[in-house]
Amino acid sequence: MIGRVRGWRRGWHERSKLQRIDLYTRVTLCSIIWLFAVSWGLLPLGETLDRGAVAIALGGAFLAANVVQSVLSSRNLAPAFEDYRGTAPFPARRLRLPAALQTVMTGLLVALAGVGGVKDEGLVLLVLDLPVAFAVPYVLLVPVRRFLLHAAAFSVAGVALLAAVGVPGGQLFGAFVSLAVVTLLVLVSARPSAWSLSVMWQAEEARDMQARLAVAEERLRFGRDMHDVLGRNLSVIALKSELAVELAQRGNPAAMDQMVEVQRIARASQQEVRDVVRGYREADLPTELMGARGVLEAAGISVGVEGADGPAGIGAPAAVQAALGWVVRETATNVLRHGDPRHCRIRLTRTWDAVVLEVENDGAGPAGPGDGGPGDGGGAGLRGLRERLGALGGTLSAGRAGDDLFRVTATVPLTGPRTRPGGRAASSPASATSRASSPPATPPTASDPAASRTSAASPTASDPAASPTSSTSSASSDPASASAPPEER
Numbered sequence: 001m002i003g004r005v006r007g008w009r010r011g012w013h014e015r016s017k018l019q020r021i022d023l024y025t026r027v028t029l030c031s032i033i034w035l036f037a038v039s040w041g042l043l044p045l046g047e048t049l050d051r052g053a054v055a056i057a058l059g060g061a062f063l064a065a066n067v068v069q070s071v072l073s074s075r076n077l078a079p080a081f082e083d084y085r086g087t088a089p090f091p092a093r094r095l096r097l098p099a100a101l102q103t104v105m106t107g108l109l110v111a112l113a114g115v116g117g118v119k120d121e122g123l124v125l126l127v128l129d130l131p132v133a134f135a136v137p138y139v140l141l142v143p144v145r146r147f148l149l150h151a152a153a154f155s156v157a158g159v160a161l162l163a164a165v166g167v168p169g170g171q172l173f174g175a176f177v178s179l180a181v182v183t184l185l186v187l188v189s190a191r192p193s194a195w196s197l198s199v200m201w202q203a204e205e206a207r208d209m210q211a212r213l214a215v216a217e218e219r220l221r222f223g224r225d226m227h228d229v230l231g232r233n234l235s236v237i238a239l240k241s242e243l244a245v246e247l248a249q250r251g252n253p254a255a256m257d258q259m260v261e262v263q264r265i266a267r268a269s270q271q272e273v274r275d276v277v278r279g280y281r282e283a284d285l286p287t288e289l290m291g292a293r294g295v296l297e298a299a300g301i302s303v304g305v306e307g308a309d310g311p312a313g314i315g316a317p318a319a320v321q322a323a324l325g326w327v328v329r330e331t332a333t334n335v336l337r338h339g340d341p342r343h344c345r346i347r348l349t350r351t352w353d354a355v356v357l358e359v360e361n362d363g364a365g366p367a368g369p370g371d372g373g374p375g376d377g378g379g380a381g382l383r384g385l386r387e388r389l390g391a392l393g394g395t396l397s398a399g400r401a402g403d404d405l406f407r408v409t410a411t412v413p414l415t416g417p418r419t420r421p422g423g424r425a426a427s428s429p430a431s432a433t434s435r436a437s438s439p440p441a442t443p444p445t446a447s448d449p450a451a452s453r454t455s456a457a458s459p460t461a462s463d464p465a466a467s468p469t470s471s472t473s474s475a476s477s478d479p480a481s482a483s484a485p486p487e488e489r
Helices: 002-014 017-038 043-050 053-085 092-114 121-129 132-138 144-164 169-249 254-281 285-298 318-337 380-390 429-436 449-457 468-473 479-483
Strands: 302-307 343-350 354-361 395-400 406-413
Touching (some): 017 053, 017 121, 017 169, 043 121, 053 132, 053 169, 092 121, 092 144, 132 144, 132 169, 144 169, 169 254, 285 343, 318 354, 380 395, 380 406
Parallel strands (some): 302 343
Antiparallel strands (some): 343 354
């Protein structure tokens, strides 16, 4: 039993907030059906125990029919919701048995009143319970006007049958008022709840569609950028290659110059593609902070961003801010996916030699093997962040900071060169970023013979033994750029 309760609790926490609201609304409407059945539909039947065998039989049959009607109504509630939202039509055959039971229950109540099994307040309470189980799902299947017309017709028919078996006028008036009250109660309980759920589900579907469209638009943008970068250069390479073939067939030594030019344009194109990919994958810290705040607050999580001078005023190099932007993006995703957080705090501080980012949230839940502590490998996202920060000499630690808290701390140094395996010191992140962001040389087109001659005469472009790692400096006259680290080129 304890395991089943834990499973229910785990299933509840695994649901999204909208799914919880949906389940809560449906359970509430089902509870209304059964509350009426076991209170107003059961308690007045106690009077039949002193009214003879016929009254007892009629009361027992009414109770049995009421229970069956409540079960059918609870089962029909979910497809009625789907029909109201327009996701799946409600099978008409599922209303046949409830409609027949409603007729039987009405006949049993009239017969019970005719033999004197219930009187006064008991009759009024039974009339209150009579249409509830059938009306709760039915109000979601038909327009409001049709529901009110059907409810009015049922009320008039029921009061007329009660009058036919000799029920006094005062009780008839009370029965009619009871039917009107319960009709309005079902209408204002079920219909607005279903409408609210429908609006929330439509908003959720609109957000999903917007996210998919944003991804598709970004793919198209990236495709356009790649086409703009490679389209012209590949055309020039094709033309110069054809020209080189023709010159080689004629024995003209200018074919070698054309192939050297093709080599230079190919290397320049490679650098341009790297620049496009770098810009495509770049993460901006202020933008990521604002995005994380918006996403988390939209999910009902209160977010606090703390920083001495604000996110845009930390004064860190662009490479450091980009790395911390990736940390903010990944940790915000983890906060949404894991646990049941209510509060999240993002703290950004700068010391004399480093920038420290802390992301802390509550609702971490019970400890598990994949929590990713400081010495733990964590998930693939944390491993990727450690690799990004490690390239800048930074560190990342993730683990519990209390019974219900989880904290991720990223530290990125601002100064201090790193020593490479060959004994050469790497440049600082700021200088690496400035070199990586420098624009590549624009390759000349086939219609620019002066540029082709200049490039062919250049020692860097005409040297076939040039190192592949010097592709970024092949079109540049700056000899110092040839010593840049390979990953920055």
